[in-house]
Amino acid sequence: xxxxxxxxxxxxxxxxxxxxxxxxxxxxxxxxxxxxxxxxxxxxxxxxxxxxxxxxxxxxxxxxxxxxxxxxxxxxxxxxxxxxxxxxxxxxxxxxxxxxxxxxxxxxxxxxxxx
Ligand code: 5GP
Ligand code: ZN
Numbered sequence: 001x002x003x004x005x006x007x008x009x010x011x012x013x014x015x016x017x018x019x020x021x022x023x024x025x026x027x028x029x030x031x032x033x034x035x036x037x038x039x040x041x042x043x044x045x046x047x048x049x050x051x052x053x054x055x056x057x058x059x060x061x062x063x064x065x066x067x068x069x070x071x072x073x074x075x076x077x078x079x080x081x082x083x084x085x086x087x088x089x090x091x092x093x094x095x096x097x098x099x100x101x102x103x104x105x106x107x108x109x110x111x112x113x114x115x
Pocket of ligand 2: 002005006007008009046047048098099
C-alpha cells in the first residue's frame with residue numbers, strides 16, 4: 001500500500017469499483033472511462049509504480065497478471081476474435097496512474113501503430 005495511491009485504494013475496496021476478478025496477487029476492475037466495449041484494468045495488489053520500477057521479486061506477479069488477463073479474456077464473448085493487453089509506462093507511454101496496471105481492451109478492431 002502506498003499512501004494516496006488511487007489503485008491501492010481500489011484494490012483494498014476503499015474506493016468503489018466494478019470488480020471483475022480478484023485473487024491473492026491481483027485485482028481487476030472496469031475502467032471508469034472505457035476506450036472499447038471491454039476495458040478492464042488489471043493490477044498487482046502490491047504497489048509498484050510502473051514497469052520501469054519492477055524488481056527481481058516481482059517476476060512471479062508479472063507472469064501471473066498476464067495469465068489472469070488471458071483467462072479473463074476467455075470470459076468475455078466480445079473478445080473471441082482477439083484483444084489487446086497494454087501497460088503504459090511513464091510520461092512518453094501515456095501513464096496517468098502511477099500504480100502498475102495492464103489494460104485489457106477489446107470488442108472492436110484496433111489500429112496499429114498506436115497513437
Ligand atoms: P493509464 O493512463 O495510467 O495507462 O491508465 C489509467 C486508467 O485508469 C485510465 O484508463 C482511467 O480511465 C482509469 N481510471 C482512473 N481513475 C479511475 C477510477 O477512479 N476508477 C476506475 N475504475 N478507473 C479509473
Ligand atoms: Zn498503489
